[in-house]
Amino acid sequence: MQVAVTWAFFNAQWQEVNTRLSEGLAGDIAWVVETYQSDPSPPALTKLTNEAERSLGLSVKLYEGRTLPTGNRASLISPGDRALKAALSDRLDQPFWFDSTRYPADLDIRVQVTAGVLRVIAPRDRAMTTKSNIFILWMTGATVLLTGVAILFIRNQVRSIERLADAADAFGRGGDVPQFKPHGAREVRKAAQAFIAMKERIQRHIDQRTALLASVSHDLRTPLTRLKLEAALAEPSKRVDAIKRDLSEMEHMIDEYLAFARGQGGEAVEETSLRELIEVVADGAERGGASLSLEIEPDLIAKLRPNVFKRALSNLIMNAAAHGEEVVVAARARSGGGVEITVDDDGPGIPPDRYEEAFKPFNRLDEARNQNEKGVGLGLAIARDVVRGLGGDLTLDRSPLGGLRAIIRLPG
Template sequence: MRLRAKLYIPRQIKRWLPTSLFGRSLLIIVLPVAVMQIAVTWAFFDAHWQTVNSKLSEGLAGDIAWAVASYQDDPSPEAVVKLAARAEESLALSIAFQKGKKLPTGRRTSLLPALDRSLQDALADRLIAPFWFDTTRYTAYIDIRVQVEGGVLQIYALRDRAFATQGHIFILWMVMATLLLTAVAILFIRNQVRAIERLADAADAFGRGGDIDFKPHGAREVRQAAMAFLAMKARIQRHIEQRTALLASVSHDLRTPLTRLKLEVALAEPCERMDAMKGDLSEMEHMIDEYLAFARGEGGETPQTVDLTDLIGGVVAAAVRTGAAVEAEIAPDLVVELRPNAFRRALANLIDNAAAHGEHVRVSVAARITGGVEILVDDDGPGIPEDRYEDAFKPFNRLDESRNQNEKGVGLGLAIARDMARGLGGDLVLERSPMGGLRAVMRLPG
């Protein structure tokens, strides 16, 4: 038995992880590089730069200790002038004596406190007298002051005498290398993810019944998935074509004897039995129409951009002509892409279903805040228990124990309507209606 190890990631961390393939792939590549760069930089600072800075600071502290000791041996003005000239020539130190001055009480902190600490430690080891220094006031110099008898000995030293000033170049190269690697990773990952996105778009377009022009490209595994999708698409289209041809033949074979029966009944003498036979034939024709509509699905109809105002208005008017009490509230200028014939059939099924179980039906249409449109069909009938909403979408399920039986229906109206809505990327759900009965909510994308 094969055991698979599963990496446990806390939920708090998962919340911040990217969810897209592009983001995760980029994280997989960039995160190790960034961690490595940080580790190398830390090792450089800790093992090399700090050591170099400590040695440089100790050397500068030794020169300053010599200058202070020389001043203390002979604090005369003539000796101070000679000391300053000798320090300037031999040690590149600028020395000045400030008579009667005191050391400053405050000091600004450097951006790299570790550098100040190395100089602080070095001066504390070499000097007994109080001292003060500032590494932030001048870009190329360090201001160091030592409290001596009679005043302050101010010394200016070049910054590179205490610190390795080229360390920032190393950091800059590390940052530039990280950015370059990240840019290259983004380009390559973007190309691979784009192939997957195109495959997903093609699958979504095919699922909605649209025409697709898609060629496999990208990595070998992505091309294999694309070739498998195209083969599946060809098999499904072949199946649909065969089923369409079969349904056309079945429809012709069923309707021919049905038409003859209707003709014979129409020519027969009127009687009570003939009226019952006409009702049976009408019911049979309606059942055949619903069976074929359900089996045909969307029938290969191409989606079109239509104005819902006229389309829904026509369906509502047709329902009113049959005697249904339907009122409509339709917002103007609602343009969506759908299959007009399939939509008419689906909406007519919803209205007929509502009219069969209620006395009043209301159809309202409005744009959704998140995009698309929402079509509501309400009735004042007995409704359906909430735990049976999903059962109502099952084909041939009429929920006779919950709602009045529809003598003409076969339990396919809601199934056909949901298939149409989902085929367009939307959905159809049931809710409790404010009118007291059932509300069918059809959501369509914009």
């Protein structure tokens, strides 16, 4: 924009200056022609030549019997040529011809007179300004230089913001960036320091919660174990069997509550082979009585917490097996990057308008799916929490088998 404005301004000024200079030179040439025609004798011509050289800086010579050239040589400085041509046309009644390209510092102007051609060699700066282009070049060079400096400065600041964004994204996925340090402008460093302080507060909160839950788990399991022991030592009866079933359900509920509250725990994110992980989960599900088939593309790698993700995927597979007879687990690479894992079943499914409701903690959707007596409605909530903690998402859809499809999308 600066170059365009500068060029527009100086182009207009340059044209104006060239017009004024050309008019002055054309007036001098018209005086030379008129003076010669008033007295074309040799002594008068000699006097005119000396006077023009001394007072006007013009070199004048008469070529008797000649005519004007017929061809014109193109000039790169067309605005100056146009101004000179207009000025000469306005001041001269005789035919004329000029060349602004033959000599670097002079103009060759020829006028047809009765005796032949009157040739005038005039300094170029008498008709055209020659310094404006240099100023424009300097202005352009300075603009390019300053633009380069600005780009380098902005890229340096943007790089600092990108590092901060990468650190925030890694922390949001449960990872850590120990080498991250504030860089860049004062405002960017201040934001980075605020992020580090926030990260430390959140980490302290997670550590405190994990320690508290470990203590609660121990405190709850101790009396539960005593009750189970007393039930095992009691005389067999229907009441004792009912007590054992209640204790087993209570233990399962406590496990699910603690798993939900514990969230992703302290496990680190690492690159994991999905085929191996899914096969391990499928083997465990089959030992638990599930019947399923696998469709996994080879060489699929994802960044995740293996143990936590196993539990989330196991929840989805066992949930599908509990409500359907046929379960298909598939994993494939996504076209835009990342991987997609689907768990399909041929059960009764869930109405589409209740997909999001199914992810609410402690929501069991009894009227849509057969009730799992041991479940407390945390399986899908835990699975989505784990997947979103890895930067992906878990959604539900209609399965080609007629039941429910759970779709896990993980970033690359």
